[in-house]
Amino acid sequence: xxxxxxxxxxxxxxxxxxxxxxxxxxxxxxxxxxxxxxxxxxxxxxxxxxxxxxxxxxxxxxxxxxxxxxxxxxxxxxxxxxxxxxxxxxxxxxxxxxxxxxxxxxxxxxxxxxxxxxxxxxxxxxxxxxxxxxxxxxxxxxxxxxxxxxxxxxxxxxxxxxxxxxxxxxxxxxxxxxxxxxxxxxxxxxxxxxxxxxxxxxxxxxxxxxxxxxxxxxxxxxxxxxxxxxxxxxxxxxxxxxxxxxxxxxxxxxxxxxxxxxxx
Amino acid sequence: xxxxxxxxxxxxxxxxxxxxxxxxxxxxxxxxxxxxxxxxxxxxxxxxxxxxxxxxxxxxxxxxxxxxxxxxxxxxxxxxxxxxxxxxxxxxxxxxxxxxxxxxxxxxxxxxxxxxxxxxxxxxxxxxxxxxxxxxxxxxxxxxxxxxxxxxxxxxxxxxxxxxxxxxxxxxxxxxxxxxxxxxxxxxxxxxxxxxxxxxxxxxxxxxxxxxxxxxxxxxxxxxxxxxxxxxxxxxxxxxxxxxxxxxxxxxxxxxxxxxxxxx
Numbered sequence: 001x002x003x004x005x006x007x008x009x010x011x012x013x014x015x016x017x018x019x020x021x022x023x024x025x026x027x028x029x030x031x032x033x034x035x036x037x038x039x040x041x042x043x044x045x046x047x048x049x050x051x052x053x054x055x056x057x058x059x060x061x062x063x064x065x066x067x068x069x070x071x072x073x074x075x076x077x078x079x080x081x082x083x084x085x086x087x088x089x090x091x092x093x094x095x096x097x098x099x100x101x102x103x104x105x106x107x108x109x110x111x112x113x114x115x116x117x118x119x120x121x122x123x124x125x126x127x128x129x130x131x132x133x134x135x136x137x138x139x140x141x142x143x144x145x146x147x148x149x150x151x152x153x154x155x156x157x158x159x160x161x162x163x164x165x166x167x168x169x170x171x172x173x174x175x176x177x178x179x180x181x182x183x184x185x186x187x188x189x190x191x192x193x194x195x196x197x198x199x200x201x202x203x204x205x206x207x208x209x210x211x212x213x214x215x216x217x218x219x220x221x222x223x224x225x226x227x228x229x230x231x232x233x234x235x236x237x238x239x240x241x242x243x244x245x246x247x248x249x250x251x252x253x254x255x256x257x258x259x260x261x262x263x264x
Numbered sequence: 265x266x267x268x269x270x271x272x273x274x275x276x277x278x279x280x281x282x283x284x285x286x287x288x289x290x291x292x293x294x295x296x297x298x299x300x301x302x303x304x305x306x307x308x309x310x311x312x313x314x315x316x317x318x319x320x321x322x323x324x325x326x327x328x329x330x331x332x333x334x335x336x337x338x339x340x341x342x343x344x345x346x347x348x349x350x351x352x353x354x355x356x357x358x359x360x361x362x363x364x365x366x367x368x369x370x371x372x373x374x375x376x377x378x379x380x381x382x383x384x385x386x387x388x389x390x391x392x393x394x395x396x397x398x399x400x401x402x403x404x405x406x407x408x409x410x411x412x413x414x415x416x417x418x419x420x421x422x423x424x425x426x427x428x429x430x431x432x433x434x435x436x437x438x439x440x441x442x443x444x445x446x447x448x449x450x451x452x453x454x455x456x457x458x459x460x461x462x463x464x465x466x467x468x469x470x471x472x473x474x475x476x477x478x479x480x481x482x483x484x485x486x487x488x489x490x491x492x493x494x495x496x497x498x499x500x501x502x503x504x505x506x507x508x509x510x511x512x513x514x515x516x517x518x519x520x521x522x523x524x525x526x527x528x
Contacts, residue, residue: 048339052315071344075312079343080335083413083421087366091419097368102351104361104406136404140397142368149347155355157347 005138005177006035006251009166012185014245015042015081023246024184025085029094030249034138034177036169037096038146039085040162045069045076059118061221065159070122073159074149082147089143097142101150102157104133107165109150109158124150124158126165129172167228167237174236181237183225184245189260190226192217203261206230229262269402269441270299270515273430276449278509279306279345287510288448289349293358294513298402298441300433301360302410303349304426309333309340323382325485329423334386337423338413346411353407361406365414366421368397371429373414373422388414388422390429393436431492431501438500445496447489448509453524454490456481467525470494493526 101107109124365371373388
């Protein structure tokens, strides 16, 4: 039997809110067993960019990362957010180890080609994950904390979607581990009606996904997140869930069911 | 016989000059054997601070690191500089692995107490080095690239002098390795006269150090650097040299002697 391993991605507005982040990190610490955390950057990079007088450009909900912006996300994701998460987890007893996709060639990516005439700049699409390195770290008792940065093998850092990194890492580790991939954010899961907290959709299968999209219940950023979720399930990941950041520590209990489960 | 290991610290104005840094990284790559790189941050943190409208305060040549400034050095040292060095070394074939002192509890420090009434802010004095973690990384074929940041064990990142980190890491690894500690910067070594490039002092012993200081030939930032050098030699480090960043790859050759050697 393969050993259990949690891959948790935290995003949404949790990252930029210190008190929410502290709550999340306490819950993450309480989650038992081997685990890996992938964090986004929230609006922190945009805030720093504005203070530095750099233009923030978003297209289709995704950041256009020009040469000035890749420096900023490298600072904010790889430095500020990653090291503060690591120091806080160390303080509460999780042996956190903050890295990016460049470190030890953890994640090599290729610069995204023009799509529909849009140049996203220094944005990377994942090519390879260094599974052996991840296993070396996890087996040494470390909890990798991964910033959403990759490298192109030619000396350049690339900005890469954290949901996708979580999915790719989950897929690569499912060869040796029973991987649970969890997308944690500020809602209980996928909601049929964002204004009704009792509208949690407890299960999404590929079959009803298209209907949920065409009815408008699932839209914008949730669509690529679910695409990543299905890609994970179809490539060996045992379990994919979307849940509230405050509920992370309950995920190893069978009694807890306040989340959206994504199944094939 | 203990295996050879180089601990290289690069600083001075090399960090903030992309072309010098590229030259240095190529030489570092060519240096054979196990190695660890510790980098400073140069003036990059001050530049970002000024652009963000934060005040840069230096006392006795050392940075006062208030709460705004620790965020900036965490971004610049831990993110921008560390990840760019790592990606560039990866591109030329060194399996670089960028980390800080918080990662895996690599370096725990205590916040520096008031000294002569001066509060240096979030500045750390090294308490412990996690030698086992360093050995795990080095033995896995990785080349650690270490940003001059530590943590206090209570969730805070601290700014820590890179020369001191290089010395502490060298001391800790000398239990298992024959460690050469090298301080690389933009000069050939310690110069008797900064304007005369033929004035290299080829050897400094503890005996003549005091005389060099009182004659004014050694002054300002070179004094703490040499204090670190003597502390290393006295605690098991085999060899300490100060040399030009362009000469790093020659250090394993016995014929090369353009550097300052520090002896007990």
